[in-house]
Amino acid sequence: MGRIQIITIAASFLFLLYISRLIIKGRLREEYSIVWCICTIILLIFSFWRNGLAVMSELFGVYEPPNLVFTASIFAILIYLLHLSVVASKLHKQNKQMAQQIALLKNDIDQMKNAQKNNLS
Missing domain, CATH: 1.20.5 (Single alpha-helices involved in coiled-coils or other helix-helix interfaces)
Structure with missing residues (x-):
């Protein structure tokens, strides 16, 4: 696992914790937090799955x-x-x-x- 992967995974987990904290304190509504959580989870998936972006781009027909x-x-x-x-x-x-x-x-x-x-x- 590369250094950038570890940094990305750690940053994603910290961001999920921050989103949870904002929800608990009532500063972020649940309906808006869903979008942030989904985006962060997608980032986590691609952080663990290194070839995932290449597979997805090939699936959608994107060259790069x-x-x-x-x-x-x-x-x-x-x-x-x-x-x-x-x-x-x-x-x-x-x-x-x-x-x-x-x-x-x-x-x-x-x-x-x-x-x-x-x-x-």
């Missing part, structure tokens, strides 16, 4: 194994960015609705205060 890494990474990033865009759009819509509801409630409270002042006078 590093090109498969870049292509898969770019594809995964695009899918994840699309997911985050959907989540951000949903949160924006919810924030807008909540702000409108708060404004209506504030208006109702102001009207009640004015009505109460008029009744007391």
